Amino acid sequence: MPNYTENTVSTIRKNILLVLLPYLLDSTSLNSKLRSFKAFPYGLLSLATYLKRQIGNSLNIEILDCNFNDGRDIISVIKGKLTEFKPDVVGLSMMFDNSYGYLKDISITIKKYNKDTIVVLGGAAATASYASIMAEQENIDGICFSEGEIPFLRMLNSKNMLDFVDKDVSWITRSSLREGRVPKKTLVENLDDVIAVDYGFIDTSSYAMGEAFSPFAGQMASRKQFFLLTSRGCPFKCTFCMRSADDDKDMRYASVKEIINHLRFLVSEYNMNVLTIYDDQILLDKERAKHLFRELAQFNFRIECPNGLSVAFMDDELIKLMRDAGMDTVFLAIESGSPYVLNELIHKPLKLKMVKPVVKTLRKHNFWIHGFFVSGMPGERDEHRDETVEFIKEVGLDWSGFSLATPSRGSELFKICIENGYIRRDMGVAELDVNKYIINTPEYTPEYVAKKTYTMNLDVNFVNNYRMKHGEYRIAADAFMDVIKRYPNHAFAYYYLSKSLYALNKDREAQLAMENFYEIKRKDDMWKEYVKYFNIS
Template sequence: MRNRLLLINPWQTYEKSLESEYQSYIPYGLACIASIGVQQGFETKIVDCLEDETKTETDTHVRFGKTPNQLKQIIEDYEPNIVGISSTFSMFEKDATDVACLVKSVNSSIIVILGGVTATLPQIYEPLLEQYDVYDIMSRGEGEKTFQELLENYDSVEKKIKNLSSIRGIAFKSEGKIFTTEDRPYIENLDELPFPAIDLLDINKTLKNKYYSRWRNNPKDKKSIPIFTSRGCPYNCCFCSVHSQVGFRHRTYSIPYVIALMKKCIDEYGINHFHFEDDNLTFDVQRAKQLFREVGKLNISWDTPNGVRADRIDDEMAQLMKEAGLVSLSIAAESGNDRVRKQIIHKNLSTDSIINAIQICDRNDLPCIVFFVLGFPGETIDDIRDTIKFAKEIADKYNTINMIFIANPLPGTELSKIAEENKYFTKQMTNSDYFVAIRSNQASIIETENFNKKIIFNILREELDNDEYSVHNVAQPMFWAENEVAWSRAKKAFPKSSNRKVIWEWKE
């Protein structure tokens, strides 16, 4: 019998007050790891707990996805030698740990490997290794080559992975001590990697799930899927957590590789809309333009949910994007104040570049979504008002769709470190707090001598609660000018949007 690898995307648990945040997704990272399992000759299976629409409630919490009994039965029937568990978001660490406990309860000899951001940041994985005996190995950072080496060192006779101390990019516990091996270099030639094993997912069940990608700007009657054409970002925004996983160096898949993967998704799964999830899709301007020329031949639509840099947009780029099927372009402006953007956020981007990119979108009748973040240590009330004023001005002049977030001190970020050092945290953070942190109408997570979140909320209400703007979702305010052109573009980007008036309500 071949060795068996089981990869699990855990269920997700929310406090009841936050259950509306939930949306299921395609576990793209697990599909990438699964392809390595297949390549190494392991019988490989993915269990995506979130493909199920099951919802389990207690008095205080809601869990989405397969139940423990359902997952236990799958583990018992499959009898895996190795189980890999994905923990992409630190706020769901407890769910991943519950799954690991379940695996070990079925068979304590199963080797359990945790991957994702939870397994990468020492402030998270070290306490887990100290507290629990259910994790055998933490796979830190980019996972494919690490997993390949782990599988290569699996001894099917002794039922163990050997030579752990010589495998780069992992952490493990031995004889009561935690060992962290040398960091693994990031993969330079991404084309070496096999295509994600999407065939091991029940993709049709996922796409039909009523929770799937429900807060994304998905076009109607489309089958949507995420895709990556590059990894890494050379910039250093203080709130961004991606570098722990994919590093600063910008690395790209070749355009033929990307197009071949897209064609496979189109031909085999009927995909006709792609979310380009790159952290810096247009960093290499000439490559991006050539990519969009090739994407334009596929007769699909697409969007950029993570936002692109404004200083990488010109008229030719915008035209190529639109001709290639771009539904909406997201631009990460972050702030309307130059000082905040450059000195506090460390985003080396000028206001002129932002305005230029927005004007280009407007000229090309391309829906433009602009991201802003408020509430950074070092910001003043006047700075915050500058950003809101700027957002209103571009909405009025260029019909942008503006989204406003509150700074979220994710583990491992400079923002978190600054808040910790200056005692700006209002409480000891829990998993749920990272959801609350980003919402404009709930309790402050960061308070400085200059502001707290309730002050920010009241300013937003003062500036936006009027007939000049259509505002959607006060928890994460999105707004555009109340005019025909803006509404037309908003409907292209967010087909489900309505003109229902929101209630500006603060929740303690």
């Protein structure tokens, strides 16, 4: 592990408070892209673990997750922690734009408590909007650009932390912006240094982790679920990705040996039995992926990769290794069934002809097959969206998740939308709602695209559900019940659950589901419209 402590100038104990800003939304929103459950603050855990191991006992670190407030308002929670802990440095984490509305009041509260407390900000959303944030937030002393482990460590080890932040290449300040300095990333090159996250910084029992959508999920009597990030980076430049304007396409990996050692500890310490791997490109190094899944088989985990996998790297051997390791559901990052949209609008190097053979192999190994698709890219027309629907039916996916294109700051899509007037040029940080489609092109209104996309969802997942068509009613019913658990007022889920249960000779349960369908339809004009559109009797 590299040592950045040699220039430490003081052994005075520092109190470091790492704060995760609120991000939770209503879990019943049909369009929510954000987590509706309390997920481990993995980024802050990684940062805290790295700092503690590098600096040791001269550092006292606590993590405050503002998504836990015990019914109190957020400012009361912050004030209580400031009084109790007396931090020298507060690091605020902003992963999503919807957290921005809390930033001003929280930073003011910290500075009112002690004007000498250093307040810094990090996280993906902060990196993407650093100039606007520094202009608007006078109580933020600096913003960390990209990864935070090494920049934060160097700040803590400096003679004067504020002076260091003002001069370091990976920190953004008002001074650096005035001088026109372009921030640069300082990355952890060896991910073995950060793979063994210390969960002792939080109360793991307070977190209600959620498995990704699948009829095979939620079947363990006692679920002990943990996250893992075994690699960082992505070599691709999908237009909608907030990293698409980043020229750094290098990949970094943790060694399989260190991953397995960490998992053994989690099993021993926490009885872990569900592993969620959040890598963007877990399969890119195919031989490493095969090695990893061979080793994972020893644990008898249920494994999921909800960020999506590329069909380009899947072969029969890898798919079997994934299944043997404990993966029963696969999420395929396909994005579109239209070659034009993939190549010209998204810039994703995927050949659609590769998908069907991979789906066939996944089917052979008894996977639930879920495809990811993006709708509403500028330049996409209805014929392209119809092409996607036909592609899904033709290749035989079990389920398809549709996301409406979001022009996230930092993405090529954001630049395209600004340059062409598809979104407002003066849109503030907090105004970009990832759960609302806002791209307004001359061809289509946002409302039209959102409705068209939801119709696609109902078509392939309910009206023409793959498992229903192939007589696999038990699995179909479990999928519809998972939908209802997440969205209790989903009329189509109740209707097709009823159809599945009737086919399983569960007449009483089927009747109750149908009664729920009629009751929801009676109260909601939206569902009446979709029932009429699909001619459901």
